[in-house]
Amino acid sequence: MSLADSDRELVVEELGREPTPAEAALFENLWSEHCAYRSSRPLLSAFESDGEQVVVGPGDDAAVVALPSADGDDDPASGRADDETYITMGIESHNHPSYVDPFDGAATGVGGIVRDTLSMGAYPIALADSLYFGEFNREHAKYLFEGVVEGISHYGNCIGVPTVAGSVDFHEDYEGNPLVNVACIGLTNEDRLVTAEAQEPGNKLVLVGNATGRDGLGGASFASEDLSEDAETEDRPAVQVGDPYAEKLLIEANEQLIEEGLIESARDLGAAGLGGASSEMVAKGGLGAHIELERVHQREPKMNALEILLAESQERMCYEVEPENVDRVEEITERFDLGCSVIGEVTDGNYVCTFENSETRHTSDDSSGEQSEPRERETVVDVDAHFLGEGAPMNDLESEKPEQPDTDLPEVDVEAAFETVVSSPNTASKRWVYRQYDHEVGVRTSVGPGDDAAIVAVREAEQGLAISTGSAPNWTSTAPYEGARAVALENATNVAAKGATPLAAVNCLNGANPEKPDVYGGFEGIVDGLADMCETIDAPVVGGNVSLYNDSAAGPIPPTPTLALVGTKDGYDAPSLSLAPKANTDLLLVGDLGLEAGDLALGGSEYLARFDGSDRFPALPDDPAALVEAIAEIADDDSTRAVHDVSHGGLAVSLAEMVTDEAGLTVELPVTDADLAAPLFHEQPGRVLIQTESPDAVASAFENVAPVVKVGSVTDDGRLEITAEERTITADAATIRELRATIEDELA
Structure with missing residues (x-):
């Protein structure tokens, strides 16, 4: 030192x-970057951190947010949503330690964020982890992955705090510097609050x-x-x-x-x-x-x-x-x-x-026995x-604004592409990870890992707390500002798919060496993009963490804005991600199908990542706030049977994830064989698939908000059939499980 x-x-x-x-x-x-935020603090004022629900904002060990009252009527005298029940939100990184010693580095990251929760007078009720590693087929990346997951599961399970949500991403630029971001939710009230x-x-x-x-x-x-x-x-x-x-x-x-x-x-x-x-x-x-x-x-x-x-x-x-x-x-x-x-x-x-x-x-x-001096x-x-x-002192650094890549689309057989994208480690099942976590300890978990968002029951306020966390390195490496906006929208869509409306968020802003102008320009992009969308959807960013100098001999990491966003709803029930076994219900897509040339873009998609292509990042919906509100409303409608967001891997992965042994899908897309890759694999966030008994109710909910397209019908044969003209892609539920078992098969 x-x-x-x-x-x-x-x-x-x-x-x-x-x-x-x-x-x-x-x-x-x-005065180090880690503690003083010398390179990032000048940028952080972009975040809107105020709101009537915010009790303690950025600057303490964790943020404190008041939950809405159960009947939805705020107490005007208090100036806040509910004087009875507060949650705390915190997030931190343990990136460098997890590279040096993956087990202890990750484990102590959990311990640290839990103690941040304790210091606010709160009891920890939920953990969420977002993990980023090099390409999955590399032995060192798998070594780090296994050690980090073991460290998180060991520590979380031993202390009795459930890990209920999270994400795992693999990208070649994390090879020399993995990221381990852990968030914790705690429970407290006005009388218990300590700062x-x-x-x-x-x-x-x-x-x-x-x-x-x-x-x-x-x-x-x-x-x-x-x-x-x-x-x-x-x-x-x-x-x-x-x-x-x-x-x-x-x-x-x-x-x-x-x-x-x-x-x-x-x-x-x-x-x-x-x-x-x-x-x-x-x-x-x-x-x-x-x-x-x-x-x-x-x-x-x-x-x-x-x-x-x-x-x-x-x-x-x-x-x-x-x-x-x-x-x-x-x-x-x-x-x-x-x-x-x-x-x-x-x-x-x-x-x-x-x-x-x-x-x-x-x-x-x-030895005289005299008293010592x-x-x-x-x-x-x-x-x-x-x-x-x-x-x-704050650093005054040079910045270069990144440019989106040119269009260079691969020519790939669409059926082969379907299998490749569905089985990619990034879109494959993460069951191998979350089955090692005790996600039910504390008996609050209503919806656990593997869904769009977790739901934790806060019985003290008669509220369900939906939790979504993650980022998208393919998106933010393609277009930092646009990708970060999409990360915030995707997390908001995840909680809305469970019938919850956004309440607040914390972030972990991970970047490489800020002294490099192109790196700092990308970091500026993710800060501004995240701040822009969080303000748009009315989710104040109440706290967070910055981790810079994530650089190594292997090169810089992608700019990675992990967001942990919570939303609330009355009650603890939520529509399933998987199809309900009810034949003759319709499957509707809310959002852009990717048929219009002006809207189509595959930039940042897993499809292009697998096949070495490039493209600009897709445009986002015009009114994200209204869209998120409408998704939450229709998710809680009695006619809704299942809801699933469309994001990583595109429509292909979301359709595959919804199919079960008891419920299949017949999907017809109004495109030619040659154009089938576009609607299947583009990843514009803010879209959802809805299984419904009342298409009219869905159309009404999204009138003047987003397009609604019927893409298929639910069957009882457990098969997925996607047809365009005379081309059909078919896979049954068992085949899809085999494709999506990439991580489990490799590490079993």
Whole structure:
């Protein structure tokens, strides 16, 4: 770890002296890209984060959003939707650590986002993960994939928080730098709510949880630089080691502390360890602190001040506690077999850390029994907390606006293309992943993984909470701005397909080295595109995470804007993704079939990715907000039997996913054989397939909003037949399952 010369000059000017080694390391970590967002913060004002439902927006460990009242009538006196029930939303990345050590890197990513939830006074009720790896046929990508999934499942299952939603994408540009993005939803209310803002001088700072070791040193700075070829060996000490059983105890102890009202403010120990958590907490309150570092409970001998201050050992929380409540906090943590140290107190001065070195001898050389002299106490940090947290200068970087690719369409037999696209690892079943997760623990999961969106029952508000998360690297590498808009619309369409309307979103903005103008231009594109569509569909972006320098010897990653979006609905039931076994019902497509030359575009599609083609990205619907609202309305209509969005893989994949052994489809597309690839494989988002008993009800719902086209009828033979002129593609449910079992067959 080393502080950059330009940053050191600013620090020296502010302090009026050279920083101590501990101060220099603390500034180096807290002023890193990972913590200070030096390249991205100037762009983040594009996001609309306000709304009557927003209780706590960006800047805390997690956002807090009020759920709508069950009857749909907001309380005008409160200024918010429902004073009774809040959810928390948070998302974070653990990209570099998951490359170096896929199991521990992914596992501690789960642990960190769960503790962000705890620090808001919330109980975690759901997890969602979005994962990105190199091409699936490469052994190293499969090694990382298996390790990451195992790490997530191990940690989530052990702590008893269900993983209910997520996504997995494979793309050659993640080969040297995978992405692991994890979101967590928590449940709280106004009385339980805690923030990371220190409240009062004189209150004690209490460290609770696992003992501090030397793992994770320099993790924040490690996450703010490109991965080297030797990262798997050289950077291993920067990766934390998780203990989910300690985290489970911490979850339950935190719940007891919150229920008894013992916590004034809280922050989990993540990036930059104790130094990061404690300094940020007091800085947010405009206060300072005095911390005695040797009071921190440690698991390794002879730790020095810098190690204690910056170690990123897991399963630790820093609490602000009123002095009269400290004994009770210690009693509760002892009952849960957790370490507890009163390490200092909140002050109205600087952020000060002192250290008494136990190795320094100050005792008398004789054995007369005279009392030893006091050990020497060294001041290792004495800085203004606000300057430490907010003083990093922002980067002024060059940007090159990306251009969409030229059109170069492949000539492929459409039946062969159907099999290739349906069996692609990107569109194939992800059952191998989610069957390893306990997605029903907590008995709230109404709709689990494998559907367009998950639904979690929030019985406290009589609401179903729909959760969709993911991105689309094929889309955003083709056209960053347009692709990011499409990512937001697709996630909104997913929750609407379950009958829910968007409430709020958090994002994880992943990019490569921002010092490269073309990379920074692509990053700007995904920020603006995501912000534009989220504002359009009235889904405030209430928090998020930025991960840059995802670059390696293999090259930069695609700009990847993971979005975790939630929506709400009355009740917990939702239409199925799969066809209902009811013959003579119609299957309708809401949206563009891709028949008009001006609308047709295959850019960003899995079809072009599989066959090395290129094209511009498709145009999006004219009124996305009205479209999403209409989809949610018709999804809850009594005549609706099934709803499924059309996106990755296009119509071909969505039709295949709906077919079951009991319900098949006959589909007729009004195109020639030669033109069949266009409607089958283009991926314009915002489209849905609806199985209905009342086509008139669907047509009425989308009048003046989107075109509605009958594409087929439901049969009882479990077969999919797609016909254009005299060309027919056929596959039964068993064949489709075999095609879609690509990942499971390879890794079984």
